[in-house]
Amino acid sequence: MTSTVVILGSPRKGNSEAIAMAIANEAKAKGSTIKEYRINSLKNAKGCQSCYGCKKAGKCVVKDDISAILDDMRAADNIIVATPLYFGHATAQYRMVEDRFFGFLGGDFVPNIASNKKVAVVVTCGSGIDGARKTAAEMEAVFGGFFKMEVVGSIVKGGMMAPNAAENDAAVMAEAKAIGQKLA
Numbered sequence: 600m601t602s603t604v605v606i607l608g609s610p611r612k613g614n615s616e617a618i619a620m621a622i623a624n625e626a627k628a629k630g631s632t633i634k635e636y637r638i639n640s641l642k643n644a645k646g647c648q649s650c651y652g653c654k655k656a657g658k659c660v661v662k663d664d665i666s667a668i669l670d671d672m673r674a675a676d677n678i679i680v681a682t683p684l685y686f687g688h689a690t691a692q693y694r695m696v697e698d699r700f701f702g703f704l705g706g707d708f709v710p711n712i713a714s715n716k717k718v719a720v721v722v723t724c725g726s727g728i729d730g731a732r733k734t735a736a737e738m739e740a741v742f743g744g745f746f747k748m749e750v751v752g753s754i755v756k757g758g759m760m761a762p763n764a765a766e767n768d769a770a771v772m773a774e775a776k777a778i779g780q781k782l783a
C-alpha cells in the first residue's frame with residue numbers, strides 16, 4: 600500500500616484544497632492512504648530556526664506540530680502541496696513548512712530524503728496568473744531540483760476567488776483527476 604501526504608497552505612477550505620483533495624482522491628482510489636495537513640490548524644508550529652541542527656542530525660531537530668508532517672513526507676510515496684497566491688507568493692503558512700524542508704538536505708546539501716516520490720503542486724489565485732505560475736515553478740524546483748523527486752503535474756488556476764469556484768469548475772477537476780492518476 601502506498602501513502603500520500605497533502606500539505607494545505609490556505610487558511611480556508613477553498614479552491615487549493617478542493618483541487619489538492621481531488622488529486623489525492625485518485626491515489627486513494629488506488630488504495631493509497633491519505634494524510635492531509637491544514638497548516639493553519641496547527642497549534643504549535645514554527646518556521647525554520649536557522650539552528651543548522653539538521654546538518655548534524657540528518658533531520659530537522661525542531662520539535663513541534665510540523666515534525667509529524669516532515670516524518671510523514673519521508674515515508675510517503677506521494678506528496679501533494681497546495682497554496683493560494685497571496686501578494687504574489689505562497690501563503691505564510693505554506694512557506695513556514697517549506698523552510699522546514701531544509702532538514703531534508705544534509706551537511707553537504709545532498710538530500711537525505713528518498714527521491715522516489717511523486718509530487719503534485721497546486722496554486723490558485725484571483726487574477727495574478729503570472730505570479731501563480733512563478734510560485735508553482737518555485738515550489739516545483741524545491742521538490743524536483745533540490746530533492747530530485749518526480750513532479751508529475753502542477754495546476755495553476757486563476758479566477759478562484761469564491762471558495763467554491765474550483766469545485767464548480769469541471770475542467771480543473773478533470774485536470775486534477777488526470778494528475779492524480781499519475782500518483783503511486
Ligand SMILES: Cc1cc2nc3c(=O)[nH]c(=O)nc-3n(C[C@H](O)[C@H](O)[C@H](O)COP(=O)(O)O)c2cc1C
Pocket residue numbers: 609610611612613614615616682683684685686687688723724725726727728730759760761762
Ligand atoms: C491576503 C490575500 C492576498 C491575495 N493576493 C492575491 C494576489 O496577489 N494575486 C491574486 O491573483 N490573488 C490573490 N488573492 C486571491 C487568492 O489567491 C485566491 O482567492 C485563491 O484562489 C484562494 O485560494 P483558496 O480558495 O484555496 O483559499 C489573495 C487573497 C488574500 C486573502
